[in-house]
Amino acid sequence: MAHLIAPSILAADFLHLKEGIDIVNNSNADWLHIDVMDGHFVPNISFGLALMPAFKSGCKKTKDVHLMISNPDQYLEAFVYEGADVLTVHYEACDHLHRTVQRIKELGAKAGVAINPHTSVDLLDDILEEVDVVCVMSVNPGYGGQKFIYQTLPKVRKLRAKLDERNLDALIEIDGGVGMQNAESLLQAGANVLVAGSSVYKSKNPVETIARLKNIGQV
Numbered sequence: 001m002a003h004l005i006a007p008s009i010l011a012a013d014f015l016h017l018k019e020g021i022d023i024v025n026n027s028n029a030d031w032l033h034i035d036v037m038d039g040h041f042v043p044n045i046s047f048g049l050a051l052m053p054a055f056k057s058g059c060k061k062t063k064d065v066h067l068m069i070s071n072p073d074q075y076l077e078a079f080v081y082e083g084a085d086v087l088t089v090h091y092e093a094c095d096h097l098h099r100t101v102q103r104i105k106e107l108g109a110k111a112g113v114a115i116n117p118h119t120s121v122d123l124l125d126d127i128l129e130e131v132d133v134v135c136v137m138s139v140n141p142g143y144g145g146q147k148f149i150y151q152t153l154p155k156v157r158k159l160r161a162k163l164d165e166r167n168l169d170a171l172i173e174i175d176g177g178v179g180m181q182n183a184e185s186l187l188q189a190g191a192n193v194l195v196a197g198s199s200v201y202k203s204k205n206p207v208e209t210i211a212r213l214k215n216i217g218q219v
C-alpha cells in the first residue's frame with residue numbers, strides 16, 4: 001500500500017484557516033490531521049468541537065482527529081457526528097481501551113490508538129486485532145514543532161513485525177517532528193501514515209512539500 005500523508009492543521013495560520021484546509025484539498029495529501037488538546041491530558045489547549053463543522057464542510061478528505069484529552073469517552077459521539085472519519089484516543093487516557101475502541105467503531109469511524117514516546121508497543125498486544133490505526137507519537141504530545149525522538153524508529157519496526165506476524169492490517173501512523181529528513185527511514189521501518197505539521201505548513205510551498213513527502217519511494 002502506498003503511504004499516506006496527513007498534514008496537521010495545528011501548524012496552519014489560523015487567520016486563514018480555509019487556506020490551510022485547501023492545501024490539503026488541493027494537494028496529494030490523504031488525510032487532514034486535527035489535533036485536539038484539553039490542557040489536562042497534555043499541557044496545552046488547542047481547539048475542540050467548535051472547529052469541527054469548519055473542517056467537515058471545508059475539507060473533502062479524510063478527517064483524522066487526534067484526541068489528546070482525558071476522558072475521551074465523553075466526546076466520541078460528538079466528534080464522529082461532527083465529521084471525524086478516523087478517531088484516535090490515547091492509550092494513556094483510557095481505562096477501558098477495548099470498550100472505547102469498540103464504541104468508536106460502532107459509531108461508524110475508524111478507531112485509532114495513540115501511544116506516547118514512553119509507552120511500549122508491547123502494551124498494545126491485546127488490542128491490535130481491534131484497531132484500525134496505531135499512532136506512534138514521535139514527540140511528547142502537546143505542541144507542534146518539536147524535535148523528533150529517534151527511539152520511535154525501533155518502536156515502529158517492532159510494531160510492524162507484530163502486525164505482519166499476525167497478519168493484521170492496522171495502519172501505523174507517526175506523529176511529531178516528521179519531515180523530509182526522517183520520512184524515508186520511517187517508511188522503511190514500516191510506517192503507513194506520516195503526520196506532518198510544521199514541515200508542511202511552515203515550508204515555502206506546502207503543496208509541493210506534501211508532494212515530495214508523498215513521492216518518497218516512488219520511482
Ligand code: DX5
Nearest residue numbers: 141142143145176177197198
Ligand atoms: C503533537 C501533535 C502533532 C503535531 C505535529 O502534540 O499531536 O500532530 O501537530 O506537528 P509537527 O509536525 O510540527 O511536529
Ligand code: ZN
Nearest residue numbers: 035066175195
Ligand atoms: Zn497529532
